[in-house]
Amino acid sequence: MTTLSLPVLAHEIPRARKSAILGTYKRAPIQIVGGRGVELFGSDGREYLDFTSGIGVNALGYADAGIRDAIVAAAETGVLHSSNLYATEPGEQLAQRLVDSSFASSVFFCNSGAEANEGAFKFARRWARSIGGARKHEIVALRGGFHGRLFASLAATDRPEYRAPFRPLAPGISISERDLTDLENMLDSDTVAAVILEPVQGEGGVRVLDPRFLEGVRALTQEREIALIFDEVQCGLGRTGKLFAHEHSGVVPDMLTLAKPLAGGLPMGAVLLSEDIARTVQPGDHATTFGGGPFVASVALHVFDRLSDEGFLDQVEQNGAWLGERLADLAAGTPRIRAVRGVGYMWGIDVVEPAANTVARALDAGLLILSAGDYTLRLLPPLIASREELEAGLAILEGVVS
Ligand SMILES: Cc1ncc(COP(=O)(O)O)c(C=O)c1O
Known part of the structure; x- marks a missing residue:
């Protein structure tokens, strides 16, 4: 979530130096320096709500004891x-x-x-x-x-x-x-x-x-x-x-x-x-x-x-079903979403503009999301994300999609 106001949009931050890492990735213009729960901290001093889980890896979020x-x-x-x-x-x-x-x-x-x-x-x-x-x-x-x-x-x-x-x-x-x-x-x-x-x-x-x-x-x-x-x-x-x-x-x-x-x-x-x-x-x-x-x-x-804990999985299943309903509501409220698909904490949202544009606006607004194809957004929040945290992400998403 954004807590600090920025003088420039994240995508305008110049790269500090040319990276020595081979250019196989089109990286976002932020550098990650830490994280806790479902939030990642950028070197720009901002906190980002992470709905990518490091592309489906960080199921237990960040800084898990x-x-x-x-x-x-x-x-x-x-x-x-x-x-x-x-x-x-x-x-x-x-x-x-x-x-x-x-x-x-x-x-x-x-x-x-x-x-x-x-x-x-x-x-x-x-x-x-x-x-x-x-x-x-x-x-x-x-x-x-x-x-x-x-x-x-x-x-x-x-x-x-x-x-x-x-x-x-x-x-x-x-x-x-x-x-x-x-x-x-x-x-x-x-x-x-x-x-x-x-x-x-x-x-x-x-x-x-x-x-x-x-x-x-x-x-x-x-x-x-x-x-x-x-x-x-x-x-x-x-x-x-x-x-x-x-x-x-x-x-x-x-x-x-x-x-x-x-x-x-x-x-x-x-x-x-x-x-x-x-x-x-x-x-x-x-x-x-x-x-x-x-x-x-x-x-x-x-x-x-x-x-593999049953209680943990039940929570993901129930929160996931709720997330699906909230996304369907979001889709019903705007012609800019064509379709919503998914299950649990894995959702795809077909949008009318190139997904990369929405991903960049979400980043500027403090939410990290993925794409899955040219016109599909993908949400993979950490499985520990609570309804309140999912709701906070949805609120940002709603603002940047519509
Ligand atoms: C379904 C599926 N299979 C295989 C892979 C490849 O995994 P890795 O990047 O660890 O090689 C991925 C990566 O995104 C995936 O989503």
Whole structure:
């Protein structure tokens, strides 16, 4: 929230110096120096209400005492990393907690969402080869999907502007319409190893996939012996008001990928695998130097306990439903909003002007929000945001949208 008056608008603040960081990001013209709860503090002396959560990462907000204590306790063991040549207790415990909370029998830890999806592709091919030979290797993703920026995850990502400069992308990966008939035509049981989808598409505009569509995909993939991978990197771990987004539909995948909020802001990803797939993966098939180290896993254990708490999830579900109603009211009051979509603490708002313009005005007014496509705003508040804090953000949003 803005507490200090500014002599200039934030977007007019000149950059202090040219950054030595490679220019892959179009950064906002502020520098973050601290945070508490759902607020971030800028070097310009302003406080910003954060409805981005570091793009879905900071579910517990900023300066969380539990995360700090977990970090201190993990650091005091003296072992931040020991490689995957040796087992460590935090990794073992975290994997067991994920298995106990899901369909999975095993977990592979890595360091990011894209890495989790690339791992899942490899595991899918490993399993598919064991039942159908080398021809059964293709991966099918969905229109509007986003799975990362590495070569295979980019090939599964439906953003032409991200793909075009880097062709040829990894082969054997194609994109289907979000339509069962199209999928039915593409899913050849002899050649297709896996389908990957986000139960709630994030970057592609915040689209909650219809449970009947998910049921249809599950039926098709089961019938044709094709692995179904749910990418819950953005929508998983409480963001929708359930621990896993697919719980809303009751449809269970064969693999699930997680990342963003898993370790409270430290880099961590995970692939959860069904018993059938896990049993085909052998030592040496895949690896990572850092994945699942004792430091990140200790912090993730704390975060997972908090995010999987029933009372916490109920609160997100109830506040999320209320937020959806308030956004629908907002949309009803202005022709500048075309549509509102979402669930829990994950909402997309289609606007009539380029989303970047609204994002910039919100920043000037003290609210950090995201876009998801050219004409869609995206709200991903920390899951700890109270109704009062959500209301405060909505009030700023209303002013800058209309
Ligand atoms: C659904 C989804 N999958 C994968 C990724 C890639 O994650 P990362 O940036 O950690 O590689 C993202 C990132 O936004 C995502 O939203």
